[in-house]
Amino acid sequence: MLVAIFSASLIGLIGLLVLLVQSSRERSRGTPKSRPIARKAKAVQGDASPSVAEAPAPAAGRRRSIRNLVPAVEGADAAPEMALQPTISPVLKQAAGQAIVFRQDFPTDPTSASPQPQGLGWFGGLPSASAGFVWPRGHTHGRPLHFLVQIDLAEVAPAGRLELLPDHGLLWLFVDLTEGLQGDFAVIWHTGEVGAGAGDVALPPDLAPAFGAAAATAWPWVLPGATGTPVLPCWRFRPIVIDLPATDPAQIVPIWPETDAVGPALLAAQGQPVPFDPISARDFPALQPPWSGFPRDWLSVQIVTAQLVQEADRAARIPSPSLWPGLSENERLLAIARARDEAIEWHDHAARNAAFDPLDSGVRAVFNQWFAEQDELARLVGPRAFEAAIETGLHAFPGSAADVPSPILARIAARHALATCADGRIIADRPDRMLSAPSGIAGEAPPLAQSHLLLIELVGNRALGHHFDGRIVQFWISPTDLAARRFERAVMTCLDPWRPHDEG
Numbered sequence: 001m002l003v004a005i006f007s008a009s010l011i012g013l014i015g016l017l018v019l020l021v022q023s024s025r026e027r028s029r030g031t032p033k034s035r036p037i038a039r040k041a042k043a044v045q046g047d048a049s050p051s052v053a054e055a056p057a058p059a060a061g062r063r064r065s066i067r068n069l070v071p072a073v074e075g076a077d078a079a080p081e082m083a084l085q086p087t088i089s090p091v092l093k094q095a096a097g098q099a100i101v102f103r104q105d106f107p108t109d110p111t112s113a114s115p116q117p118q119g120l121g122w123f124g125g126l127p128s129a130s131a132g133f134v135w136p137r138g139h140t141h142g143r144p145l146h147f148l149v150q151i152d153l154a155e156v157a158p159a160g161r162l163e164l165l166p167d168h169g170l171l172w173l174f175v176d177l178t179e180g181l182q183g184d185f186a187v188i189w190h191t192g193e194v195g196a197g198a199g200d201v202a203l204p205p206d207l208a209p210a211f212g213a214a215a216a217t218a219w220p221w222v223l224p225g226a227t228g229t230p231v232l233p234c235w236r237f238r239p240i241v242i243d244l245p246a247t248d249p250a251q252i253v254p255i256w257p258e259t260d261a262v263g264p265a266l267l268a269a270q271g272q273p274v275p276f277d278p279i280s281a282r283d284f285p286a287l288q289p290p291w292s293g294f295p296r297d298w299l300s301v302q303i304v305t306a307q308l309v310q311e312a313d314r315a316a317r318i319p320s321p322s323l324w325p326g327l328s329e330n331e332r333l334l335a336i337a338r339a340r341d342e343a344i345e346w347h348d349h350a351a352r353n354a355a356f357d358p359l360d361s362g363v364r365a366v367f368n369q370w371f372a373e374q375d376e377l378a379r380l381v382g383p384r385a386f387e388a389a390i391e392t393g394l395h396a397f398p399g400s401a402a403d404v405p406s407p408i409l410a411r412i413a414a415r416h417a418l419a420t421c422a423d424g425r426i427i428a429d430r431p432d433r434m435l436s437a438p439s440g441i442a443g444e445a446p447p448l449a450q451s452h453l454l455l456i457e458l459v460g461n462r463a464l465g466h467h468f469d470g471r472i473v474q475f476w477i478s479p480t481d482l483a484a485r486r487f488e489r490a491v492m493t494c495l496d497p498w499r500p501h502d503e504g
Contacts, residue, residue: 088253088450091162091479095453096254097244099262099436100160101269102237106416107394107401107409120152120170120194123464124395125234126201127172130193135204138176138184144204145174145186146230148458148466151239151434160241162435164453164482170194173456173475175492179212181468187455187475187490203230211467216310218467220388221302223309223347233395233465235416240269244437253449255440256430263426266419276422277411284382287372291408296400297358300389301350301367305343307385311377312340323376339374346370356397387412391463415463430472432458439472439495446493452476455490471496 176182215228
């Protein structure tokens with residue numbers, strides 16, 4: 001009896017062991033499930049992989065073969081790593097290999113017998129449109145926008161259009177500059193009647209002065225606390241297509257190259273060589289201007305005195321032993337205050353006269369003598385005030401270039417050139433441009449560069465009146481919208497070199 005019971009127990013135990021072994025083998029074979037893997041691939045890739053999501057369900061009563069599922073599992077495991085690598089369309093790659101830059105028509109030689117014909121492209125000023133033009137307003141506050149740039153698309157060479165940019169019409173950019181760079185903007189493609197010049201459209205009566213409380217840093221003739229003008233300086237330009245060097249293959253989304261790489265192309269696009277010899281303090285021996293005809297008008301007097309007031313304010317805040325070094329600190333501060341008060345008197349007197357009325361030679365001599373008596377304040381102010389005064393006259397009245405000596409114009413021209421050359425070295429700032437590689441931060445492209453074309457990029461430039469608080473303004477458009485002429489769907493972003501990508 002005991003033997004029978006023992007035999008039955010042993011058989012049961014052996015059976016149980018066999019079942020445990022079989023179960024362990026089944027678990028070790030790890031039969032996977034397809035549905036969770038498909039969800040993971042879809043989350044990473046954007047759509048499910050057919051080899052996983054569309055794997056056929058096993059027939060009822062039949063065991064699913066792992067052999068058919070292993071490739072799908074391995075492919076799904078690899079999908080997340082592959083999806084992390086961004087890709088861009090061929091047209092975006094093509095745009096990264098070129099740039100449409102804007103070569104300014106700066107009057108380096110006003111006496112030239114064969115001046116180039118002027119086109120319809122310019123920064124600032126007013127748009128060239130017919131009388132029926134409706135000035136755009138921002139969506140946020142409903143106030144009129146400030147005019148930034150007009151591009152004559154007919155002047156863009158076919159090679160630079162990427163087979164997407166229209167070959168006719170004017171492209172206008174407007175932004176809200178009421179208190180610096182705001183978020184509202186408008187991109188308009190104008191194909192209607194075109195006016196004859198840069199002042200054919202009347203300003204809206206409620207268009208606010210640009211840059212608001214910061215006007216004194218933007219407009220050279222404005223005293224601290226005063227306001228400026230709603231119209232930016234008008235500088236004509238021509239769109240020039242250049243080829244960019246090949247990008248790093250590891251750079252999936254290309255960005256604007258360094259000066260060493262793109263400098264030769266910018267220098268060639270500039271054409272006529274422009275010397276790099278900026279106006280400096282050495283040009284003011286005995287604190288007299290480098291041109292005996294300066295200041296030529298009352299606005300120039302406003303510019304010099306406004307700059308001197310700003311410098312006096314800085315000197316009063318920050319002790320500087322080089323200013324009247326023989327005086328005590330109290331005497332130095334009194335001298336700075338006296339110079340500031342006298343500068344304001346000159347500024348107010350100049351403002352009561354027509355801005356561009358020429359100065360009498362006697363008045364000019366008296367003013368220059370007073371300026372020379374302002375010691376190091378005058379030396380600090382002289383170069384930038386001189387450049388700003390010459391530039392202001394040129395953009396307001398281009399014909400006034402004939403009154404300025406050619407050597408002076410040639411030296412100021414470097415502020416408006418795509419590139420200059422000095423001692424065998426190319427000097428070039430990042431240019432304003434369109435349909436090209438965008439600027440980036442720390443070697444990384446803006447997020448929109450993966451799906452949108454850089455329609456236009458504008459860099460801060462004091463000579464142009466583009467005061468963007470150190471930021472770079474970028475306008476983007478998708479290839480599809482550009483082909484369909486849907487410019488109203490463009491996007492504006494502001495790139496701050498000191499912070500991560502910031503969309504406006």
